[in-house]
Amino acid sequence: MRIGVFCSGGDAPGMNPCVRAVVRRAISAGHEVVGIQYGYKGLLSEDFFLNAAGEPRMTLRSVSGWSKAGGAKLRSSRCAEFQTEAGLVKAAGILDKHGIDALIPIGGDGTFRGAVDLMKHWGGRVVGCPGTIDNDLVGTDFTIGFSTAVQTAVEAVDKIRDTAESHERMFLVEVMGRHSGYIALYTALACGAEGVCIPETDTVVAEIADQLRVLEERGKTSVMIIVAEGDERGGAFDLQRSLVQYGYPAKTRVVILGHLQRGGCPSPEDRILASRLGDFAVSSLENGETAMMAGVRGGKNTLTPMEATFGKRKPLPDDLMELLKTLAM
Ligand code: F6P
Numbered sequence: 001m002r003i004g005v006f007c008s009g010g011d012a013p014g015m016n017p018c019v020r021a022v023v024r025r026a027i028s029a030g031h032e033v034v035g036i037q038y039g040y041k042g043l044l045s046e047d048f049f050l051n052a053a054g055e056p057r058m059t060l061r062s063v064s065g066w067s068k069a070g071g072a073k074l075r076s077s078r079c080a081e082f083q084t085e086a087g088l089v090k091a092a093g094i095l096d097k098h099g100i101d102a103l104i105p106i107g108g109d110g111t112f113r114g115a116v117d118l119m120k121h122w123g124g125r126v127v128g129c130p131g132t133i134d135n136d137l138v139g140t141d142f143t144i145g146f147s148t149a150v151q152t153a154v155e156a157v158d159k160i161r162d163t164a165e166s167h168e169r170m171f172l173v174e175v176m177g178r179h180s181g182y183i184a185l186y187t188a189l190a191c192g193a194e195g196v197c198i199p200e201t202d203t204v205v206a207e208i209a210d211q212l213r214v215l216e217e218r219g220k221t222s223v224m225i226i227v228a229e230g231d232e233r234g235g236a237f238d239l240q241r242s243l244v245q246y247g248y249p250a251k252t253r254v255v256i257l258g259h260l261q262r263g264g265c266p267s268p269e270d271r272i273l274a275s276r277l278g279d280f281a282v283s284s285l286e287n288g289e290t291a292m293m294a295g296v297r298g299g300k301n302t303l304t305p306m307e308a309t310f311g312k313r314k315p316l317p318d319d320l321m322e323l324l325k326t327l328a329m
Pocket of ligand 1: 108132133134178229
Protein backbone atom coordinates (compact mmCIF):
# COMPACT_ATOMS: atom_id res chain seq x y z
CA MET A 1 0.00 0.00 0.00
CA ARG A 2 1.01 3.60 -0.51
CA ILE A 3 -0.27 5.40 2.57
CA GLY A 4 -0.62 9.17 2.91
CA VAL A 5 -0.33 10.49 6.47
CA PHE A 6 -1.06 14.04 7.60
CA CYS A 7 -1.96 16.22 10.57
CA SER A 8 -4.87 18.60 10.30
CA GLY A 9 -6.71 21.20 12.39
CA GLY A 10 -5.28 22.44 15.69
CA ASP A 11 -1.98 20.75 16.45
CA ALA A 12 -1.84 18.44 19.45
CA PRO A 13 1.14 17.11 21.40
CA GLY A 14 1.55 13.49 20.31
CA MET A 15 0.88 14.02 16.60
CA ASN A 16 4.59 13.45 15.91
CA PRO A 17 4.86 10.10 17.72
CA CYS A 18 1.70 9.07 15.89
CA VAL A 19 3.26 9.85 12.50
CA ARG A 20 6.42 8.05 13.63
CA ALA A 21 4.41 4.95 14.50
CA VAL A 22 2.58 5.02 11.16
CA VAL A 23 5.84 5.38 9.23
CA ARG A 24 7.82 2.71 11.10
CA ARG A 25 4.95 0.22 11.28
CA ALA A 26 4.01 0.68 7.62
CA ILE A 27 7.56 0.47 6.29
CA SER A 28 8.29 -2.62 8.39
CA ALA A 29 5.37 -4.33 6.63
CA GLY A 30 6.57 -3.29 3.17
CA HIS A 31 4.29 -0.30 2.60
CA GLU A 32 5.28 3.17 1.41
CA VAL A 33 4.40 6.32 3.33
CA VAL A 34 3.89 9.77 1.86
CA GLY A 35 3.89 12.58 4.42
CA ILE A 36 1.43 15.27 3.37
CA GLN A 37 2.41 18.62 4.87
CA TYR A 38 -0.04 21.27 6.12
CA GLY A 39 -3.01 18.86 6.16
CA TYR A 40 -5.67 19.27 3.49
CA LYS A 41 -4.12 22.55 2.35
CA GLY A 42 -0.86 20.75 1.55
CA LEU A 43 -2.73 17.96 -0.19
CA LEU A 44 -4.32 20.51 -2.53
CA SER A 45 -0.93 22.06 -3.27
CA GLU A 46 0.86 18.68 -3.47
CA ASP A 47 3.18 19.67 -0.65
CA PHE A 48 4.81 16.41 0.36
CA PHE A 49 7.52 15.72 2.94
CA LEU A 50 10.85 15.15 1.20
CA ASN A 51 13.27 12.59 2.63
CA ALA A 52 17.04 13.10 2.90
CA ALA A 53 17.37 12.06 -0.78
CA GLY A 54 14.80 14.69 -1.79
CA GLU A 55 12.09 12.11 -2.61
CA PRO A 56 8.43 12.56 -1.55
CA ARG A 57 8.53 9.40 0.57
CA MET A 58 9.13 9.04 4.30
CA THR A 59 11.91 6.74 5.48
CA LEU A 60 12.64 5.15 8.84
CA ARG A 61 15.06 8.01 9.51
CA SER A 62 12.56 10.73 8.54
CA VAL A 63 10.90 10.33 11.93
CA SER A 64 13.96 9.96 14.15
CA GLY A 65 13.44 11.83 17.42
CA TRP A 66 9.74 12.43 16.75
CA SER A 67 8.56 10.57 19.90
CA LYS A 68 9.34 13.50 22.12
CA ALA A 69 8.75 16.32 19.66
CA GLY A 70 5.96 18.82 20.37
CA GLY A 71 3.84 20.48 17.69
CA ALA A 72 3.26 18.91 14.28
CA LYS A 73 6.44 18.36 12.31
CA LEU A 74 4.36 17.69 9.19
CA ARG A 75 2.72 21.08 9.93
CA SER A 76 -1.01 21.53 10.23
CA SER A 77 -3.68 23.91 9.00
CA ARG A 78 -7.39 24.49 8.62
CA CYS A 79 -8.36 24.71 4.96
CA ALA A 80 -11.43 26.51 3.58
CA GLU A 81 -10.88 25.35 -0.04
CA PHE A 82 -11.13 21.73 1.06
CA GLN A 83 -14.66 22.37 2.27
CA THR A 84 -15.82 23.07 -1.28
CA GLU A 85 -16.94 20.48 -3.83
CA ALA A 86 -14.26 21.63 -6.24
CA GLY A 87 -11.59 21.28 -3.54
CA LEU A 88 -12.67 17.72 -2.74
CA VAL A 89 -12.65 16.67 -6.40
CA LYS A 90 -9.22 18.23 -6.86
CA ALA A 91 -7.88 16.43 -3.76
CA ALA A 92 -9.22 13.08 -5.02
CA GLY A 93 -7.49 13.63 -8.37
CA ILE A 94 -4.19 14.44 -6.66
CA LEU A 95 -4.35 11.29 -4.50
CA ASP A 96 -4.98 9.16 -7.59
CA LYS A 97 -2.23 10.90 -9.55
CA HIS A 98 0.30 10.03 -6.81
CA GLY A 99 -0.90 6.45 -6.48
CA ILE A 100 -1.97 6.88 -2.87
CA ASP A 101 -4.24 3.98 -1.86
CA ALA A 102 -5.01 4.93 1.73
CA LEU A 103 -4.93 7.86 4.11
CA ILE A 104 -4.29 8.21 7.82
CA PRO A 105 -5.48 11.67 8.88
CA ILE A 106 -4.55 12.70 12.43
CA GLY A 107 -6.86 15.37 13.79
CA GLY A 108 -10.19 16.23 15.32
CA ASP A 109 -13.80 16.60 14.25
CA GLY A 110 -13.11 18.98 11.33
CA THR A 111 -10.46 16.61 10.00
CA PHE A 112 -12.82 13.64 10.06
CA ARG A 113 -15.67 15.61 8.52
CA GLY A 114 -13.26 16.48 5.71
CA ALA A 115 -12.26 12.83 5.31
CA VAL A 116 -15.89 11.70 5.15
CA ASP A 117 -16.58 14.31 2.43
CA LEU A 118 -13.45 13.29 0.53
CA MET A 119 -14.55 9.65 0.47
CA LYS A 120 -17.64 10.69 -1.55
CA HIS A 121 -15.22 11.51 -4.38
CA TRP A 122 -12.33 9.12 -3.79
CA GLY A 123 -12.17 5.33 -3.68
CA GLY A 124 -9.16 4.94 -1.36
CA ARG A 125 -9.34 3.74 2.23
CA VAL A 126 -9.20 6.03 5.25
CA VAL A 127 -8.54 5.19 8.90
CA GLY A 128 -7.99 8.22 11.11
CA CYS A 129 -6.30 8.78 14.46
CA PRO A 130 -7.91 11.16 16.97
CA GLY A 131 -5.50 14.04 17.56
CA THR A 132 -6.91 17.00 19.46
CA ILE A 133 -6.30 18.42 22.91
CA ASP A 134 -10.08 18.81 23.37
CA ASN A 135 -10.82 15.10 23.91
CA ASP A 136 -14.22 15.72 22.32
CA LEU A 137 -14.40 12.78 19.92
CA VAL A 138 -16.76 9.89 20.49
CA GLY A 139 -15.09 6.49 19.91
CA THR A 140 -12.03 6.82 22.12
CA ASP A 141 -11.63 7.36 25.83
CA PHE A 142 -8.85 9.86 25.21
CA THR A 143 -7.57 11.73 22.19
CA ILE A 144 -3.89 12.29 21.43
CA GLY A 145 -2.82 15.57 23.07
CA PHE A 146 -5.36 15.72 25.87
CA SER A 147 -3.07 14.34 28.57
CA THR A 148 -0.29 16.83 27.74
CA ALA A 149 -2.69 19.78 27.55
CA VAL A 150 -4.07 18.91 30.99
CA GLN A 151 -0.57 18.52 32.38
CA THR A 152 0.38 21.96 31.04
CA ALA A 153 -2.78 23.55 32.41
CA VAL A 154 -2.25 21.92 35.80
CA GLU A 155 1.32 23.19 36.03
CA ALA A 156 0.09 26.71 35.22
CA VAL A 157 -2.82 26.63 37.66
CA ASP A 158 -0.58 25.35 40.46
CA LYS A 159 1.64 28.39 39.93
CA ILE A 160 -1.33 30.73 39.85
CA ARG A 161 -2.52 29.20 43.12
CA ASP A 162 0.74 30.28 44.78
CA THR A 163 0.13 33.92 43.99
CA ALA A 164 -3.58 33.55 44.73
CA GLU A 165 -2.69 32.37 48.24
CA SER A 166 -0.16 35.15 48.78
CA HIS A 167 -2.70 37.82 47.88
CA GLU A 168 -5.82 35.99 49.03
CA ARG A 169 -7.41 36.38 45.64
CA MET A 170 -9.78 34.60 43.35
CA PHE A 171 -8.58 33.67 39.86
CA LEU A 172 -10.69 32.70 36.89
CA VAL A 173 -8.44 30.59 34.67
CA GLU A 174 -9.63 30.00 31.12
CA VAL A 175 -8.53 26.81 29.42
CA MET A 176 -9.15 25.61 25.86
CA GLY A 177 -12.10 23.52 24.81
CA ARG A 178 -14.21 25.03 22.09
CA HIS A 179 -17.19 22.76 22.62
CA SER A 180 -15.95 20.60 25.44
CA GLY A 181 -15.25 20.85 29.15
CA TYR A 182 -12.84 17.91 29.35
CA ILE A 183 -9.67 19.97 29.78
CA ALA A 184 -11.42 22.24 32.29
CA LEU A 185 -12.84 19.40 34.38
CA TYR A 186 -9.63 17.33 34.51
CA THR A 187 -7.55 20.43 35.29
CA ALA A 188 -9.96 21.54 37.99
CA LEU A 189 -9.95 18.13 39.62
CA ALA A 190 -6.18 17.78 39.51
CA CYS A 191 -5.63 21.28 40.93
CA GLY A 192 -8.25 21.15 43.65
CA ALA A 193 -10.11 24.06 42.04
CA GLU A 194 -13.19 25.40 43.76
CA GLY A 195 -15.30 25.39 40.62
CA VAL A 196 -15.50 24.67 36.92
CA CYS A 197 -17.60 26.28 34.19
CA ILE A 198 -18.09 24.12 31.12
CA PRO A 199 -20.40 23.99 28.11
CA GLU A 200 -21.93 20.66 29.21
CA THR A 201 -23.54 22.11 32.35
CA ASP A 202 -25.44 25.33 33.07
CA THR A 203 -23.28 28.06 34.53
CA VAL A 204 -25.46 29.93 37.00
CA VAL A 205 -23.74 33.08 38.29
CA ALA A 206 -25.92 33.32 41.40
CA GLU A 207 -24.96 29.78 42.40
CA ILE A 208 -21.25 30.47 41.92
CA ALA A 209 -21.46 33.67 43.97
CA ASP A 210 -23.36 31.89 46.76
CA GLN A 211 -20.81 29.06 46.79
CA LEU A 212 -17.97 31.58 47.01
CA ARG A 213 -19.58 33.23 50.02
CA VAL A 214 -19.93 29.87 51.76
CA LEU A 215 -16.29 29.04 51.05
CA GLU A 216 -15.23 32.43 52.41
CA GLU A 217 -17.18 31.79 55.60
CA ARG A 218 -15.36 28.47 55.94
CA GLY A 219 -12.06 30.32 55.89
CA LYS A 220 -11.01 29.84 52.26
CA THR A 221 -8.68 32.63 51.27
CA SER A 222 -7.83 31.74 47.69
CA VAL A 223 -10.13 30.47 44.98
CA MET A 224 -9.57 28.96 41.54
CA ILE A 225 -12.39 28.67 39.05
CA ILE A 226 -11.51 26.92 35.81
CA VAL A 227 -13.52 28.15 32.83
CA ALA A 228 -13.68 26.35 29.50
CA GLU A 229 -13.40 28.85 26.65
CA GLY A 230 -16.54 27.32 25.16
CA ASP A 231 -18.72 27.76 28.24
CA GLU A 232 -22.21 28.82 27.17
CA ARG A 233 -21.87 32.06 29.17
CA GLY A 234 -18.61 32.95 27.43
CA GLY A 235 -15.04 32.83 28.66
CA ALA A 236 -13.38 33.88 31.92
CA PHE A 237 -13.68 37.64 31.28
CA ASP A 238 -17.42 37.26 30.65
CA LEU A 239 -17.81 35.35 33.89
CA GLN A 240 -15.83 38.01 35.75
CA ARG A 241 -18.16 40.70 34.35
CA SER A 242 -21.25 38.69 35.30
CA LEU A 243 -19.98 38.19 38.86
CA VAL A 244 -19.33 41.92 39.23
CA GLN A 245 -22.82 42.68 37.87
CA TYR A 246 -24.19 40.25 40.43
CA GLY A 247 -22.47 42.22 43.16
CA TYR A 248 -19.43 40.04 43.74
CA PRO A 249 -16.41 42.25 44.66
CA ALA A 250 -14.27 43.05 41.59
CA LYS A 251 -11.05 41.76 43.09
CA THR A 252 -10.75 38.71 40.85
CA ARG A 253 -8.03 38.20 38.27
CA VAL A 254 -8.36 36.46 34.93
CA VAL A 255 -5.69 34.31 33.26
CA ILE A 256 -6.21 32.87 29.79
CA LEU A 257 -3.89 29.94 29.15
CA GLY A 258 -4.67 29.78 25.42
CA HIS A 259 -2.30 28.14 22.99
CA LEU A 260 0.23 27.37 25.71
CA GLN A 261 -1.83 24.20 26.13
CA ARG A 262 -1.15 23.03 22.58
CA GLY A 263 2.64 23.10 22.83
CA GLY A 264 5.34 21.17 24.63
CA CYS A 265 6.74 17.65 24.61
CA PRO A 266 3.98 15.06 24.62
CA SER A 267 3.40 13.33 27.95
CA PRO A 268 4.25 9.61 28.22
CA GLU A 269 0.50 8.83 28.05
CA ASP A 270 0.16 10.76 24.79
CA ARG A 271 3.28 9.19 23.29
CA ILE A 272 2.04 5.70 24.11
CA LEU A 273 -1.51 6.38 22.91
CA ALA A 274 -0.17 7.94 19.71
CA SER A 275 2.17 5.00 19.03
CA ARG A 276 -0.58 2.51 19.70
CA LEU A 277 -3.09 4.27 17.47
CA GLY A 278 -0.61 4.81 14.61
CA ASP A 279 0.17 1.10 14.62
CA PHE A 280 -3.49 0.17 14.85
CA ALA A 281 -4.48 2.49 12.00
CA VAL A 282 -1.99 0.76 9.67
CA SER A 283 -3.10 -2.75 10.65
CA SER A 284 -6.74 -1.72 10.22
CA LEU A 285 -6.01 -0.54 6.67
CA GLU A 286 -4.24 -3.84 6.02
CA ASN A 287 -7.40 -5.61 7.15
CA GLY A 288 -9.41 -3.70 4.57
CA GLU A 289 -11.09 -1.30 6.99
CA THR A 290 -12.14 2.14 5.80
CA ALA A 291 -14.08 5.22 6.97
CA MET A 292 -13.07 4.38 10.54
CA MET A 293 -11.42 6.15 13.41
CA ALA A 294 -8.94 4.17 15.51
CA GLY A 295 -9.44 4.60 19.24
CA VAL A 296 -8.76 3.01 22.60
CA ARG A 297 -11.73 2.29 24.85
CA GLY A 298 -11.45 0.50 28.15
CA GLY A 299 -7.86 -0.41 27.31
CA LYS A 300 -8.76 -2.06 23.98
CA ASN A 301 -8.15 -0.89 20.43
CA THR A 302 -11.47 -0.09 18.78
CA LEU A 303 -12.72 1.14 15.44
CA THR A 304 -15.63 3.55 15.23
CA PRO A 305 -17.26 4.65 11.96
CA MET A 306 -15.77 8.07 11.27
CA GLU A 307 -19.18 9.63 10.79
CA ALA A 308 -20.16 8.68 14.33
CA THR A 309 -17.16 10.40 15.92
CA PHE A 310 -18.22 14.00 15.44
CA GLY A 311 -21.41 16.06 15.58
CA LYS A 312 -22.34 14.34 18.83
CA ARG A 313 -21.12 15.39 22.26
CA LYS A 314 -18.92 12.97 24.13
CA PRO A 315 -20.40 12.91 27.63
CA LEU A 316 -18.26 13.94 30.57
CA PRO A 317 -17.87 11.42 33.37
CA ASP A 318 -20.64 12.43 35.83
CA ASP A 319 -18.76 10.93 38.74
CA LEU A 320 -15.85 13.30 38.18
CA MET A 321 -18.19 16.31 38.17
CA GLU A 322 -19.65 15.12 41.45
CA LEU A 323 -16.22 14.45 42.92
CA LEU A 324 -15.09 17.99 42.12
CA LYS A 325 -18.12 19.38 43.98
CA THR A 326 -17.54 17.08 46.94
CA LEU A 327 -13.90 18.04 47.29
CA ALA A 328 -14.26 21.79 46.71
CA MET A 329 -15.09 22.59 50.29
O1 F6P B 1 -9.57 22.15 18.75
C1 F6P B 1 -8.42 22.46 19.43
C2 F6P B 1 -8.40 23.91 19.84
O2 F6P B 1 -7.21 24.15 20.55
C3 F6P B 1 -9.61 24.37 20.65
O3 F6P B 1 -9.54 24.00 22.00
C4 F6P B 1 -9.55 25.85 20.41
O4 F6P B 1 -10.82 26.44 20.56
C5 F6P B 1 -9.12 25.94 18.99
O5 F6P B 1 -8.40 24.76 18.70
C6 F6P B 1 -8.28 27.15 18.67
O6 F6P B 1 -8.00 27.15 17.33
P1 F6P B 1 -6.98 28.13 16.62
O7 F6P B 1 -5.60 27.66 16.92
O8 F6P B 1 -7.31 28.04 15.19
O9 F6P B 1 -7.21 29.49 17.22
